[in-house]
Amino acid sequence: MQDYLQGLNERQKEAVLHIDGPLMIIAGAGSGKTKVLTTRIAHLMACGVDAFNILALTFTNKAAREMKERIELILGNGEARNLYIGTFHSVFARILRGEAHRLGYPSNFTIYDTDDAKNVVKTVINEMNLDDKHYKPNTVYNRISSAKNALVTAEEYANDYSIQQEDMRSNRPAIAKIFDAYTRRCFKNGAMDFDDLLIKMYELLKNFPDALSKYQRKFKYILIDEYQDTNPAQYEIIKLLGAMHENVCVVGDDAQSIYSFRGATIENILQFQKDYDDVKVVKLEQNYRSTQNILNVANEVISHNKGQIEKTLFTENTEGERIRLVRTMSDNEEGKFVADTIQEQKLRNHFNNKDFAILYRTNAQSRAFEEALRRMGIAYTIYGGISFYQRKEIKDYIAYLRILVNPNDEESLKRIINYPARGIGKTSIDRILLAANENNISFWQVLERAREFGFKAGTLEAIENFVLMIKSFASMLGHKNAYEVAMHVGKQTNFVRELFNDKSTEGVARYENIQELLNSIKEWVDNGSGTVMPIVMDEDGFIIEDEEEDTPVEEGLFTRDKPADDNAVESAEDKNIADDTDRSLGSYLQQITLLTDADEKSADADTVKLMTIHAAKGLEFGCVFAAGLEENLFPNAMSINTREELEEERRLFYVVVTRAKQKLWITYANSRYRFGSLIQNDPSRFISEIPEEYLDKSYAGGGFRNSSGFSPQRSAFERMNGGGFGNAERQAEKRYGPPPGRSKTATPEYLSPKPQNKVIEHTPSASFVASDTSNLKAGQKVEHQKFGFGEVINVEGSAQNPVALVKFELNGEKKIMLNYAKLRIVS
């Protein structure tokens, strides 16, 4: 009857069929965890549980979307759309939007991403007259964030003895004060950072009993994915939400806990069993993903960790091939090897691009692979890096939109108050900030009341024009949809036109990004119910004015064709959760901040996937390259100081190994570029933890054909001599191109040589006298005081401001503005 149960093993069935009461599923890698979760939700619904009463929390939007799709596939009745499935952050953001007023926030609160948040920290540090060389915004922010993840308030932080001791020891006693100031500032800005989305949710449930009971009654069944990666804040929220019905189901694998840097703690798994009287525990130990060899390696490696929940992963899959261990001389060769191998495997075994993944410890490692793949003409997709919405031009545009919805958002205001330049420079901005702080009003309020603060006439006019402009934009919110408002803003502010007129490669790309943004807003508006919700304005916000004339569309401004291969903007609707019908600009803005790179890219495209191991959690690939297995890189130098850190690195290694279904390569390079300079690394200690019988080392030999056979440790000689260029190196060079020192200097033909930044100083001739250059012509030889001798290539620019392009013997081509620079005409 219930055919969705077919194809489940006994353990899986047990988990699916358990309906009421707390349930903990310990799911080994590749044991069908997602299948169990989705089937369980489908089963709940088949048993009569209303979709509206089910809450499922995941760690990525993508996981949420996929889960919903799979449930719909099982049920096929359209009910899945009513489920409340999403990431912790996006689900809570949506709830808080409706409840913000209770906590003193505007419903259109801005969500600050990490960059925004760090800027606030920096502002605060500077205003406190602290040295931001010592109080590095990055470091301070991380410390604050860790505290927040552990539900430690600024006050508790200041009063906690051991925390204070720590800060004293690092000579940063003011962090507590910064924390406090930062918190106040965000509140004043009407903004929440990522951590606030959890904390405020917690405060809402904790301090407002009616809110608590409302959501407890709504969410009768709660499911949590990747439970091993929850932090204390998330844990407390789940505990509160689940307290009424105790129908909480958590799925996790302690061996895959890799987010402790974000405050996650495995303790939550152990604690779960203590929180409820009768927790049913189901262990999924059969792996359906990988070959026996791969699984053996994974089990072997993880056994080097001390504390873990007892379980044994097994598989009925074939033994498979041995894991290939590959050594290369440099990071570039590593890239070349991987690209070569992918090409070869595609031909020999009929793999597609999408069967391959290149996984690494740090984002910076992607470059070498990127270059090699491009050279081979293999299509690839990089995940990680900066998301579409973090690009500068996009953030600027978004900043305009944010202000319309929340004028107190100081960070966004500062971003665009003088972009494009409108005569409100740094000095003025500092004065505005001062006035805001002295009068305890917001940045925006100072602008509105600029007259009272004695700005210079020109500045005052510029400010008043700016305020007028923003207000006129904001007046559209009540009757125009997000797309219309965004278009209008783009046209009126001139900054899109500036980008349009910039014909450089980057300029064109930026312009296209803006277009893409506008398209995505349009899509988002159209895919919704079509109703544009009126924006609720704050009393200190805008005056809503009456209908204004539509500006006619300007020719050529938005008429370029959209690139056909664009997959960066997927249907925005998919990202929404169940009962979302709010199509206001405010709702749009809150969503996009929570989107990541992975949400914007299609996983189905036939491309090789490049990403960090963290980003690869939960995914699987036919062929996996685990790259950069070197000491200091993986395990990372930052994480080898305590056993806990090292064990987490090892779990990370476990994760990368278990991503592979059929084939696994482990690669490492003797040397690689870091900070632009070459460094040497020993092979990772994790390599030596793999029993030899599982390894194929035919590519790792090279320089190690000595009596002791393979040795992951380089000889003392090799270390002392920094690798050198011995016989093995020359062999490798033959196969994989020149070593980095040389290959680095090769500039691709299609790029003109980069202008030299370093000026080779020239001592002017004793007879140097500047000539009259008003009739300068191409072909003439000239001397420049700094750049030396050269030949005029051409003279361009206007008659008022002629510019000569001169090719100097020592310093290459330079543009010389004849009105200012002094040139001596030699001939």
Add this chain to the structure above:
DNA sequence: ATGGTCCATCTTTTT
């Protein structure tokens, strides 16, 4: 006020 150039710092992982 603006815009360009030079220097320091950064890199662990992410919602």
Add this chain to the structure above:
DNA sequence: GATGGACCAT
């Protein structure tokens, strides 16, 4: 090797 900040020239 990039990015933001400081500094300088216009």
